[in-house]
Amino acid sequence: MRTLISIAALVMAGTPALAQDAYDLDPSHTQVVFSVDRFGFTTIFGSFMDAGGTILLDAENPENSSVTAHVETASVFLGHPTRDEHVAGQHWLNAETNPQLTFTSTGVTRTGENTAEVTGQLTLWGEARDVTFDVTLNQLGTDPATRRQAAGFTITGTINRADWGHQTAAALVGSEIGIRIEALGHLRAEE
Structure with missing residues (x-):
């Protein structure tokens, strides 16, 4: 038994501790915006008004984040109540059946001093697909409004709804959906 404890202590001593800080997304300062072509005449912009999540940030080794x-x-907002209801409805987002869109990262590849590609699983219409987003760390420091440690990010990318088998009005409404997220996270208080 003493030998097992000694081996466990050696293994734990040789394993580097992950220097990850947990940042909870601030829903009042996080914006999720998307764009899609409509009939070739205009690009329609929309957003989701209710977003949240957690970032585990390793500032020294971002690949560990x-x-x-x-x-x-159901929080989709396109600036017109009838359109909001239509897009949240059965033929588009089907919010009743699919109440959340989720993203879980599977890898981070650093591309510059403050930039990275973040790959993960985006679950949309009940199906998970691999996607990659470009991420910029805008600032890490004290939020002047809250006096709390904060991290701000800009996330951009494009997804294709056809990858999920979504074909509603495919000849009229674009399949490519541009995504831009401005995300603010506050450091989680230690419990």
Whole structure:
């Protein structure tokens, strides 16, 4: 038994501790915006008003970082009540059946001093698919409004709804959906 404890102590001593700080997304300062072509005439912009999640940030080794995030599909906002209801409905987001869109990262690849590609599983319409987003760490420091440690990010990317088998009005409404997220996370208080 003493030998097993000694081996366990050696293994634990040789394992580097993960220097991850947990940042909870601030829903009042996180914006999830998307864009899609409509009939070739205009690009329609929309957003999700209810988003949240957690970023585990390793500032020294960003490749060890991860994120889990979600939006409530019923919170979609396109600037017109009838369109909001239509897009949240059965033929588009189907919010009743699919109340959340979720993203869980599976890898981070550093691309610059403050940039990275974050790959993960995006669950949309009840199906998970691999996607990659470009991420910029805008700032890490004290939020002047809250006096709390904060991390701000800009996330961009494009998904294709056809990858999920979504074909509603495919000849009229674009399959490619541009995504931009401005995310603010506050350092979680130690419990």
